[in-house]
Amino acid sequence: MLSNRMKNLHPYVPGEQPKDRLYIKLNANENPYPPSPKVIKAVAQAAKKHPEKLGLYPDPDSAELREAIADMLNKSGGVLCRANLEGGKKNGSGALVSPCEADKIPFVVTPDMIYAGNGSDEVLSFVFYAFFDSDRKLVLPEHTYSFYPVYGGFYDIPLEKIPLKSDWTLDTEKMLESANKENSSIIFANPNAPTSLGLTRDEVRNMIKKAPKDRVFVVDEAYVDFGGESCIPLLAEFQNLVIVRTTSKSLCGAGQRLGYLVANKELVEAVTTVKNSLNHFPIDFLAQQAGIAACYDAGYYVRAAQDVAFERDEFIDFLRGKGWFVLDSQTNFIFCKKDGVNGLEAYKKIKSDGILVRRFDTKGIEEYLRITVGTHEQMLSLRKAMEEL
Ligand SMILES: *Cc1c(COP(=O)(O)O)cnc(C)c1O
Secondary structure: OOHHHHHHHOOOOOOOOOOOOOOOOEOOOOOOOOOOOOHHHHHHHHHHOOOOOOOHHHHHOOOOHHHHHHHHHHHHOOOOEEEEEOOOOOOOOOOOOOOOOOOOOOOOOOOEEEEEOOOHHHHHHHHHHHOOOOOOEEEEOOOOOHHHHHHHOOOOOOOEOOOOOOOOOOOOHHHHHHHHOOOOOOOEEEEOOOOOOOOOOOHHHHHHHHHOOOOOEEEEEOOHOOOOOOOHHHHOOOOOEEEEOOOOOOOOHHHHHHHEEEEOHHHHHHHHHHHHHHHHOOOOOHHHHHHHHHHOOHHHHHHHHHHHHHHHHHHHHHHHHHOOEEOOOOOOOOEEEEEOOHHHHHHHHHOOEEEEEOOOOOOOOOOOOOOOOOOHHHHHHHHHHOOOO
C-alpha cells in the first residue's frame, strides 16, 4: 500500500520527550526561559479581543510579522548580541555584549526579503524543495543539523558529506572543492550543531566568494544570537545567499513554531511559491501575534541570551575542571566528552538522575554528549549528576 517514495524516508528523531516522569529537559536546545511577558499578553489579548479570528484563516503571508522581523533586524543589526572579543579572541565563547559596528546590516532589510514559516524546519524543507535538485550532490558537513539528510531523502537530493577537521571546525576548502566539482549548493549551520563552533562572517564571505555563483548557498543561523556572527550583512554582496533563522532558541519560542529566512526577494518569492503549493497558511493567527510581540521586545531576549551564555561558560569551566574535553561554545549548548567515560553510559547515568541530555548514535560522535544550557538551578542539578562521572 505504500508509495515508492516512502522507501526514502528516514524520519528525524528529536530529543526524546518522555511522559513517564518529570525530567529536566536539556536535550533539545530549547531556551529555559519563557517568552517575554509582552508576548504572553499579546497572545492572551488577541484571543480575548478577536475570538472571531480563531475561526478565520490567518494572513497567509504573515505581512505584519515579516514587517516586525525586518524592523527587529534593522534595529538590532541582525543579531541580538555578540561574543566579547576583548583580549584578542578571534571568536569563541565568552560574555555576550552589544553588537558592534561591523555587525550592522549595510542596507535596509525590507519585508519582501523575508519569508516566515511554521518553524525553521518547515522553512528549510521549502528551501530544499525550491533550490536543490536530484541531478547533483548537495554539499554539507558530515556532522551538522541532522534534519538536512532527512530532507535529502524526502526530496531525493543526493548528499556529499564532508568530514569536519580534527579541531571540529568545518573543512571549508574541501566543501568548496566538492561544490565546484558538480556546481552544487552548500548548506550548514553557523554556529554549527552539535559542535557549537562557528565561522566568522569573514570566513563565510571568503567561502561564498569561491562557491558556485548560480547555486543557492544556505547558512542556518539557529544559534547565532548566543555568540556567533550573522551573515545577513553579506546579502549586500551575494545574490545567492539564504539565511535561515528560528524563534525557537534565542527568542524562547519553540512551542509557537516560527522560523524565517532572509534573502533577496526573488529567492523569497520562490519559497513563497512552494508554500502556496503545499500549505497556504503555515503560521496560525496566535503564533503570528506572538512573533510580532517578540520582535518588538528584543531587549528581553538579549538578557535571556546573556543569562544562558553566563551559565554556559560557568558549566564549561566546571566540566573542564573535572577533566572533560569541551569545545568552546557560541551556542546555547555544550558538546563534551571525557576519556574513559562511555557516552551511552554517561547519558544513562544522567537520565537516571532525572535529567535528559542528547547523545547521538552516530559514528565519530558516539562518546559525546550535547547538553542544552538550562537555568542556574537546572545546571546545579546537572553538576551533581555529572560530578561522579
Ligand atoms: C533547532 C534548529 C532548527 C529548527 O528550528 P525550528 O524553528 O524549531 O524548526 C533548525 N536548524 C538548526 C541548526 C537547529 O538547531
